[in-house]
Amino acid sequence: MEDMEFESRYKIDKERLSKYYERIKSHDKEKGLVDHITNFLINQSISSSFEEVFDTLKYYEDKIVEGRGLLDLAFEWIRAQKIRLEYKKYLIRAQYPTNDLCLAVDDCLYRFFLSYDEYIRNLFKKDIREHNFSALYEIFFNTFDEKSLIIEDIVQKHIHNIPSHYYGSNKINTNVMTLRQGLSNIIVKDYVNVLSARKEEEVSNSIPVSKKTIDESEDSNLEKIIKIKNEITEKKGKEWLGLQITTENRLESLLWYLEHPKLQENTKLLEEIIELYFFAKDSGFTKMEGIIRKLDQLNITFRKFD
Amino acid sequence: MNNNERILGLFYSDKNNLIFDKIKFSEDLSEENKNNLDMVSYKFLGPVFLTTASNKEENWKIELIESSLSHYQGKVSDVIQSFFSLNSSVNSGDGVTNLFVLIGSQHTEDIKDINEILANYIHPSIIQGKIVNENLLGSRFDFYKFITSELDRGLHLIDYALGSSRKVHWEEQHNYSCVGVIERIKSDGKNVTNLYTYDENEPLRREALKFIPSYYVMCILPDYYETLINETLHLFNKKSVFADIRLIHLNDDINKVIFLEEFSVKNEIKTSYGVILVQDKDNLSTPNKISFYRKNLRLILDGYKDIIDILPIMNEKFKPKKWGTLTDEGLNNIGEILDSINN
Numbered sequence: 001m002e003d004m005e006f007e008s009r010y011k012i013d014k015e016r017l018s019k020y021y022e023r024i025k026s027h028d029k030e031k032g033l034v035d036h037i038t039n040f041l042i043n044q045s046i047s048s049s050f051e052e053v054f055d056t057l058k059y060y061e062d063k064i065v066e067g068r069g070l071l072d073l074a075f076e077w078i079r080a081q082k083i084r085l086e087y088k089k090y091l092i093r094a095q096y097p098t099n100d101l102c103l104a105v106d107d108c109l110y111r112f113f114l115s116y117d118e119y120i121r122n123l124f125k126k127d128i129r130e131h132n133f134s135a136l137y138e139i140f141f142n143t144f145d146e147k148s149l150i151i152e153d154i155v156q157k158h159i160h161n162i163p164s165h166y167y168g169s170n171k172i173n174t175n176v177m178t179l180r181q182g183l184s185n186i187i188v189k190d191y192v193n194v195l196s197a198r199k200e201e202e203v204s205n206s207i208p209v210s211k212k213t214i215d216e217s218e219d220s221n222l223e224k225i226i227k228i229k230n231e232i233t234e235k236k237g238k239e240w241l242g243l244q245i246t247t248e249n250r251l252e253s254l255l256w257y258l259e260h261p262k263l264q265e266n267t268k269l270l271e272e273i274i275e276l277y278f279f280a281k282d283s284g285f286t287k288m289e290g291i292i293r294k295l296d297q298l299n300i301t302f303r304k305f306d
Numbered sequence: 307m308n309n310n311e312r313i314l315g316l317f318y319s320d321k322n323n324l325i326f327d328k329i330k331f332s333e334d335l336s337e338e339n340k341n342n343l344d345m346v347s348y349k350f351l352g353p354v355f356l357t358t359a360s361n362k363e364e365n366w367k368i369e370l371i372e373s374s375l376s377h378y379q380g381k382v383s384d385v386i387q388s389f390f391s392l393n394s395s396v397n398s399g400d401g402v403t404n405l406f407v408l409i410g411s412q413h414t415e416d417i418k419d420i421n422e423i424l425a426n427y428i429h430p431s432i433i434q435g436k437i438v439n440e441n442l443l444g445s446r447f448d449f450y451k452f453i454t455s456e457l458d459r460g461l462h463l464i465d466y467a468l469g470s471s472r473k474v475h476w477e478e479q480h481n482y483s484c485v486g487v488i489e490r491i492k493s494d495g496k497n498v499t500n501l502y503t504y505d506e507n508e509p510l511r512r513e514a515l516k517f518i519p520s521y522y523v524m525c526i527l528p529d530y531y532e533t534l535i536n537e538t539l540h541l542f543n544k545k546s547v548f549a550d551i552r553l554i555h556l557n558d559d560i561n562k563v564i565f566l567e568e569f570s571v572k573n574e575i576k577t578s579y580g581v582i583l584v585q586d587k588d589n590l591s592t593p594n595k596i597s598f599y600r601k602n603l604r605l606i607l608d609g610y611k612d613i614i615d616i617l618p619i620m621n622e623k624f625k626p627k628k629w630g631t632l633t634d635e636g637l638n639n640i641g642e643i644l645d646s647i648n649n
Binding site for chain 1 (some may be wrong): 423430460465
């Protein structure tokens with residue numbers, strides 16, 4: 001897939017992001033490039049700690065191809081979250097026979113990450129070794145909440161498992177092996193989470209109807225939830241034009257919680273979320289404080305949206 | 307036919323032409339049929355090796371073999387819409403490897419998507435996995451175990467991708483020149499197979515040889531694969547359908563050849579006409595789109611035109627001389643005269 005085709009498929013608003021980065025840079029002129037870009041990424045909800053982002057950027061700094069820079073890598077880190085979201089949406093709907101985990105890995109690698117590998121390699125020098133790519137994939141596509149993504153540890157883990165091969169002086173393409181090394185565990189973990197969420201939903205659905213208290217307000221809530229889900233997924237309407245990426249991410253987090261089976265059992269909480277969503281929407285999503293507070297609460301009650 | 311009754315096989319041949327296979331069997335298949343299916347991979351890959359070794363410098367690859375399926379009169383027990391084979395051939399430096407998939411499905415299937423899975427993911431996984439694992443494991447690397455596992459993964463991935471209808475993908479439009487017409491007539495106890503092409507002394511005949519594996523190979527492929535597909539359908543208990551070759555794609559990285567065939571059955575006589583087409587070589591004949599050739603083949607089969615009238619439309623330099631391809635003698639004749647670059 002050509003680069004432009006890939007970029008339009010997983011589009012990020014580079015112009016808006018660049019302006020935002022310039023603002024960060026102008027606020028603290030004394031700090032260096034890596035500090036600025038780290039702050040920029042942290043403010044875009046990338047990674048959970050300053051050190052992790054800073055160290056990762058420092059590690060890859062000298063591996064970027066001439067003519068491109070760390071800011072390009074930062075943009076790609078943001079784009080990776082977009083790809084992860086699309087991949088997760090696909091995985092949530094996937095029905096692999098006998099819950100075959102190898103099939104889940106192969107299918108996702110082929111559908112999402114093979115073309116990504118081709119694309120992202122253009123950002124790096126031709127002679128960099130394969131473990132750097134598998135380490136990058138582990139960092140870019142991992143969840144930020146469960147464990148530390150310390151670049152040195154990750155590289156050490158990959159260096160022995162994914163050697164680079166040469167035929168004479170030419171590097172042999174082993175991209176599929178690199179992808180498997182970097183992403184297999186992530187895909188397996190994500191799919192196992194999908195399976196357990198489905199199981200929980202099954203248990204919830206198996207409760208006899210007579211025990212459930214169905215009333216008009218529940219029906220009405222259900223309709224509203226469907227409406228919210230459609231709006232967040234389709235992103236149509238004037239409110240969505242020029243929306244900040246952080247706001248968009250927060251609304252997508254909200255969508256994730258709305259689909260959480262446990263939330264369906266808590267009518268009061270559902271009603272609060274619905275109210276907060278429509279309040280924020282009426283303000284063109286400028287008044288997001290209520291949603292932000294609710295997301296924090298949901299994070300504690302359930303688990304963090306990645 | 308449910309998904310478990312699909313015909314699905316994945317065959318891999320290494321640089322020494324050793325073949326490893328994985329075939330998905332339906333539960334009700336007899337042991338005898340299963341045993342007979344063991345030879346299917348060798349039979350399907352046979353012409354792939356033959357084509358590769360067609361005593362030229364170019365390595366010809368068979369990319370696609372597709373047949374149309376028809377029900378025998380009064381029998382509609384097998385709901386099967388498509389039967390095709392895709393092959394990925396890769397020269398990875400230390401030899402050519404082939405990965406060949408055989409698919410029979412109740413859906414028309416998105417061939418392009420399946421081809422990309424085969425060529426861009428499964429085949430590279432095998433080649434790269436071998437390199438990486440050999441390096442990591444050294445003498446502990448067990449190739450048989452490795453290839454069995456990879457073919458298993460590949461089979462599952464293709465199986466998961468199946469079940470869709472064929473999509474129309476955007477493709478660059480090409481023109482094709484016809485370098486041969488193959489006539490095949492089959493009735494009870496009597497088969498006739500002929501090739502019509504340039505006169506043996508026509509300079510364009512020698513020129514055309516640069517762009518096809520050989521006339522010999524091109525004459526063998528349709529009948530060979532049609533018989534083999536019918537045999538395979540039978541082994542998979544799909545006994546109410548019969549196959550007719552519809553398309554064969556070959557390439558040698560630079561040139562692309564298509565064999566396109568149409569057929570009709572009247573009074574229990576099956577008549578097929580096919581054209582050997584070379585992509586974007588305007589000097590061999592007036593170039594035309596594929597639809598032009600298909601339309602003219604139908605005109606012969608539907609009785610509106612005679613093959614002799616159509617030949618100059620396919621290629622103005624063709625002669626109405628029949629080159630028999632049914633017997634070894636006829637094929638050898640083609641090999642010695644039409645495939646000769648010296649006379």
